[in-house]
Amino acid sequence: MAPALIRPARPADLEALVGLLRLLFAIEADFDFDPARQRQGLAMLLANDGAVVLVAEAAGRVVGMCSGQLTISTAEGGFALLVEDMVVAEAWQGRGLGRELLTVLEQWAAARKIERLQLLADRNNTAALEFYRKLGWQPTELICLRRRC
Secondary structure, rough: OOOOOEOOOEEEEEEHHHHHHHHHHHHHOOOOHHHHHHHHHHHHHHHOOOEEEEEEEOOOOOOOOEEEEEEHHHHHEEEEEEEEEEEEEEHHHHOOHHHHHHHHHHHHHHHOOOEEEEEEHHHHOHHHHHHHHHHHOHHHHHHOOOOOO
């Protein structure tokens, strides 16, 4: 397989990104796939200066993505980066693309003097949890709660 390039996403990548989110949401019990909503959210991220969407592109195709957005942390007294979506197409998993995407995301954060990255992962996605553990991510004592309004 051709090597992949990590680059910022462009509006022309939207349909490929929506396709990757279909894969991600298939394994996340808390979210339903709705292409119109995912397209809208991605477009909002692309237009937001406080967010970044990165893609892994190989042979002219988007085969992975990672997104993050700034939040204000009172614990940090500044910004933290919430990693929103991290997914690599199945045929490309195990080739280091996820690691590369997160490395570039960390570089983006470091350039903005952001010291903490955080993410949510499905507690039953053992492969993802092991992936993050190998990259030095640490679990916290916090749990995520939500309420729709």
